[in-house]
Structures are given as structure tokens and as C-alpha cells.
Amino acid sequence: MKSIMVHAGSDAGFDSRLQVALDLTRRFNGHLSLILPRPPQDYVAFDMFGGAHFIAEAFEAAEKERAKLRTRIDEILKVEGMPWDWQDFDGTTTEALINAARLGDVMIMSLDATATGAPGHGRALVSDVVTASRTPVLAVPLSCKSIAFERAMIAYDGGFEAANAIRAALPMLAASSTVRIAEVEISPDAFPVTDAATYLSRHGISAEISVVAKGDTSIEERLLVEAKAWRPDFLVMGAYGHGRWRETLFGGVTRFLLGEIGVPVLLAH
CATH class of the missing domain: 3.40.50.620 (HUPs)
Known part of the structure; x- marks a missing residue:
């Protein structure tokens, strides 16, 4: 980078x-x-x-x-x-x-x-x-004054956009002390979250996997809860995704994540 x-x-x-x-x-x-x-x-x-x-x-x-x-x-x-x-x-x-x-x-x-x-x-x-x-x-x-590289979080749904975001973020992920992949809704034809972890490992990046439970709330809300609980320094995610995420990034997902998470978000299409 x-x-x-x-x-x-x-x-x-x-x-x-x-x-x-x-x-x-x-x-x-x-x-x-x-x-x-x-x-x-x-x-x-x-x-x-x-x-x-x-x-x-x-x-x-x-x-x-x-x-x-x-x-x-x-x-x-x-x-x-x-x-x-x-x-x-x-x-x-x-x-x-x-x-x-x-x-x-x-x-x-x-x-x-x-x-x-x-x-x-x-x-x-x-x-x-x-x-x-x-x-x-x-x-x-607007409230962000700096970016740190201690804790990085990836929102992964198995789609092309999420994969592109991971590749784009490699330098930032490699610089981070801890990387967590939060698995969200996966479409039937998507690549599993373990493939993302394997890809990162080939670049010398060890990542832990966290499954975001659906529960009674939307995926966006569950992912926000996960992010706020784990408190990453930055988030990595695809600009559009599969399933319920398709073409909603700058609607629901943004409202819950980009508008409230309070940390930089790396986006790729």
C-alpha cells in the first residue's frame, strides 16, 4: 500500500x-x-x-x-x-x-x-x-482521529466483493496484531469462511473465525453488535454482497455499521 x-x-x-x-x-x-x-x-x-x-x-x-x-x-x-x-x-x-x-x-x-x-x-x-x-x-x-492496527475485523459473506475487500486490505491486515473474520449470511454458491482464513494464512496472517448468529434481528444489526463488542480498529467488507446484503450496503448495512460503528471501514467492490 x-x-x-x-x-x-x-x-x-x-x-x-x-x-x-x-x-x-x-x-x-x-x-x-x-x-x-x-x-x-x-x-x-x-x-x-x-x-x-x-x-x-x-x-x-x-x-x-x-x-x-x-x-x-x-x-x-x-x-x-x-x-x-x-x-x-x-x-x-x-x-x-x-x-x-x-x-x-x-x-x-x-x-x-x-x-x-x-x-x-x-x-x-x-x-x-x-x-x-x-x-x-x-x-x-467524522469522529475518527486516527487509525490503529491492533484489531482488524472482516465482515465475510462468501461473495466476490468480500473477497476483493480482503485482497485490497492485505497490507493493513498483515500489519494488525489480531484479525477476526465475522461470518455473516452465506449464499449456497459462496466460498466458506474457512477458505478466507486459509487465503490469509498463505500471506502469513493468522485469523480467528467468529460466526455471527442470526437470531431474531437482521444480519446488519447482529454484525454491529459483534463489532461493538469486539471493538476493532477498522472493519473490512465488500461493497455489495449476497442474499439479504445484495445492494443494501448504502441503505441498511450502512445505517447500522458505517453510521454507528465509529471506526474506519475499508470497502471494495
Whole structure:
């Protein structure tokens, strides 16, 4: 994990995801790229007839804000003593992050507190990027100030997405002291959880297996209980899954996990 990318901006979540990005870059002796979108809504106005109008004053104001951000972050990174670069992308925030991610090992993004689903924000933005790119996304809650590598938890349902997430997370899992695989609902054609443990063992990673009992509650709720009881430093999971998890990550599963677990979550599609 050498090419570490972080969504840069002046929003409330940037300092949290920057700190996590610094933790990863230090841990893996990597290179940090700050991805700075230049969305057209900052300086383009649209009228009721579908016309677009460039607003020079708005463009200049947005550029000044971006310059202030660069100056502030550059001062921090000079002290950190690690390699970094800035990458500017014109277009929407979603387009910028998807385009930038193609040659990254991980893209670090934020999850908002309310998760309203508004395009270009929070969970909706994470959903768009992780499902449109082949680069894993490390989703960081606003309350998160760092990432540790003592306890790692994998949510495994036997699907392709869960397997992709495990492969993407190998460096982070190898750096962790303890790894637990939480087995959730498995579809009939899926690979058993023991196969995941065997795969990790071939990479020198010893993992314990925990079966998440279904009970009378949903799988998402049971997995949240498991995570809160075991208290992992980060969670690894596929962006979509089998059975009851199919295409519900950014609905039910996110509501119970990403919105409440309070730790970074590595997602892969």
C-alpha cells in the first residue's frame, strides 16, 4: 500500500481523513496524494432555460480558498517529512475522485454524520466512488482521529466483493496484531469462511473465525453488535454482497455499521 490518496477539501471531515491518511502513509512508507476537486458549481450558474454562466468572482473566491487550504496543509506535511503531491481535477467531486483513484492503492473519504444521501456528499459519494472504481475506499467517520492496527475485523459473506475487500486490505491486515473474520449470511454458491482464513494464512496472517448468529434481528444489526463488542480498529467488507446484503450496503448495512460503528471501514467492490 504505497499510493495513498485522500479527498482534500475544506469540509468538516477533511482533518479526520487527513490524519488517517498520514497514519497509513507513515505505516507503509508510502506517498500521499491530495485529490482536490474543482467542481463547476463553485463558479457556474445555471438558468431556468438550461444555460450556464461563468461567474468570475465566484471562481476567484473558490481558487483563493483552495490556495489557503494548500498552504495550511503543506505546512503540516513539511513537518511530517513524507512525500506528497496535490492533484487538481476539474468536474464534479465524484468524477474527480473516480478518475484519480485509478492508480491509487486506497482512496480515503469521509462519511457524514447524517448520511442524507445527497449526491456528492457522505455515503452517497462513497457509494458512487467505490462502485465505479476498482480502488478500495477507506471510509472515515467524522469522529475518527486516527487509525490503529491492533484489531482488524472482516465482515465475510462468501461473495466476490468480500473477497476483493480482503485482497485490497492485505497490507493493513498483515500489519494488525489480531484479525477476526465475522461470518455473516452465506449464499449456497459462496466460498466458506474457512477458505478466507486459509487465503490469509498463505500471506502469513493468522485469523480467528467468529460466526455471527442470526437470531431474531437482521444480519446488519447482529454484525454491529459483534463489532461493538469486539471493538476493532477498522472493519473490512465488500461493497455489495449476497442474499439479504445484495445492494443494501448504502441503505441498511450502512445505517447500522458505517453510521454507528465509529471506526474506519475499508470497502471494495
